[in-house]
Amino acid sequence: MSAQSRQLHLNAFLMNVGHHEAAWRHPATNPERDGVDHYVGLAQLAERGKFDSVFLADGLALWNNVRHNFAGRFEPLTLLSALAMATSRVGLIATVSTTYNEPFHVARKFASVDHLSRGRAGWNIVTSAQEDEARNFNQERHLDHHSRYQRAAEFLDVTRALWDSWQDDALVYDKKAGVYADTDRIRPVNHTGRYFSVAGPLNVPRSPQGHPLLVQAGSSEDGREFAARYAEAVFTAQQTLADGQRFYADLKRRAGHHGRPPEQIKILPGIAPILGGTEAEAKRREAELNDLIVPEYGLTQLSKMVGLDLFDHPLDGPLPADLPTVDDINGNKSRFSLVIELARRERLTIRQLLVRLAAGRGHRVFAGTPEQVADQLEQWFTGGAADGFNVMPPYLPGALADFVEQVVPILQRRGLFRTEYEGRTLRDHYRLARPAAGAGVPR
Known part of the structure; x- marks a missing residue:
């Protein structure tokens, strides 16, 4: 891809009424109105801004301190089904853990959402990080870090094989002959491994994208190797341009070791932008949020x-x-x-x-004018630190609306971001090919 045709990718990370931990106390938010209509409005706003995707995080325990802030809400795949009906172009990414699920369930659910959304589903793959989660799933202790990634690798191999257990043309609908599906084009998985035994085939035909987009967020040694092998988009956290450049170069290099071209893995650092008409106004808005901590x-x-x-x-x-x-x-x-x-x-x-x-949990926070925010994104994008950004609005919906209305037009004028969607699926947005049937079957 030429430098001229390369454009950045934007994902809107939707979290309740905002990423800042005091967002629910801010006068511009309505924490008591965080039902499905709230999320529908956010997804439609991201779609109006031509974002590649929206993303829902998840955890499997009530952690943090719910006395002072929200600590969970909707199960994300359920919510994505509602968002799929209220949008038509923006991609829909949900977090699901490989530690406390089974491959058949996950493969079936994501294939279903991909069908419902006509090819806009993405899976943020996590191994879970909290000890509290284990105790909700018949375990006294969390699996150790390395074992979680070993389980995740086998989980992905099985899930991808299940998605490929139907060939694209397996459904023939031959009314005259009485043949609904060509069973020669549907095959079992027959997987037996360390963590899973799965016969297959999946009970959902192959979905519009073949495989929903695979997203990952871990940046440890195990996480990087897992991402280099499987991920197509990576959500990551770096505080400085130099750190971002090192991570970017390292992950692209690792992908090459797995026989993957570097453009097949898109790296999106997180950024929590706080906008103001002037830099002083942006800093004041940041201080107002921090005063509510x-x-x-x-x-x-x-x-x-x-x-x-x-x-x-x-x-x-x-x-x-x-x-x-x-x-x-x-x-x-x-x-x-x-x-x-x-x-x-x-x-x-x-x-x-x-x-x-408070605003980013380790992700970069930047307070400035729309032009200054656009400058930061362009610097990281052209400087070898990012293929796009995981935008984390400090409060919602206002900060996302500000970004769509004030920053996106600047990026568009600079030729860095699309003015219209060029395709229909999430893979189209990220400029990633649809996997051929059989691509996910372990050799």
Whole structure:
């Protein structure tokens, strides 16, 4: 693809009434109105802005501190079904864990959503990161980090084989002969492995995209190798351009080792943009949000990120010296490393770190004018740090509307982003080929 034809990709990460942990307290939000109409409006807004996709995160436990903030809402695939009926072009990505599900269920659900949406489904693959989740699924302890990724790899192999268990032309609808489907074009999977035994075939015909778009977000060593092997889009968190460039180059290199061209994997760092008519106004809006922070909420999150209870440590002191090492962390290793490096590089107190994490949980937060935000995106995109961005509006719907109305037109004028959708499916938006039938069958 020529440099002239390369355009960035935008995903809208939809989270309740916004990504800032105090968004629900902001006068511009209505946390009591976060039902299906709220999400439909957000998806339609992203579609109006020609976004590639919208994304719903998920967790399988009630964590954080629900006394001070929301801690979960709809099951994402169920919600995507509703969004599919209310939109026609924007892609629909949902998080589903490979640790607490089975391949047949997941393959069937995503194939169904892909059919319902006419080819707009995407799966954000996670291995789950919280100990609390294990106790909701008959387990006393979470699987160790490496084992979770081993299970995930087998899970993906089985799921892709199930999606390919029907050939594209298996349905013949021959009324005269009385033949509904050509059973020679439907085959079992007959998988027996370390974690799964699955006969197949799937009970859903092959979907419009063949395989829903595969998305991944882990940036640990295991996560990067998994992404290089399977992922087609990667949601990631980097604080600096240099960190973004290193991650981008590393993941593209790893993809090559798996025989994949670098353009087959799209890297989208997260950014939480806070817009203002002037830089001073944007900084004021950021300060207004941060003034609404409840420290007890952020401390709960931060304690889990760093693997140590911080409630007994002074807010205006540094992180304690006796923190675990990354090898001790059985949750999100890459986010642990990012947060520790951020605190040490900028010599932040715990209170200052809580503020820095409030809007993005480790993703980059940038407050500025629409032009300044567009400049940042262009710098990362043209500088070898991103193929696009996972846009995380600090409060919803207002911050997403501001981005669509103020930043997207600038990117379009610069020739960096589409003015109209060029295709119908999520794979079309990301400029990714539809897998041939049989592509997902392990050799």
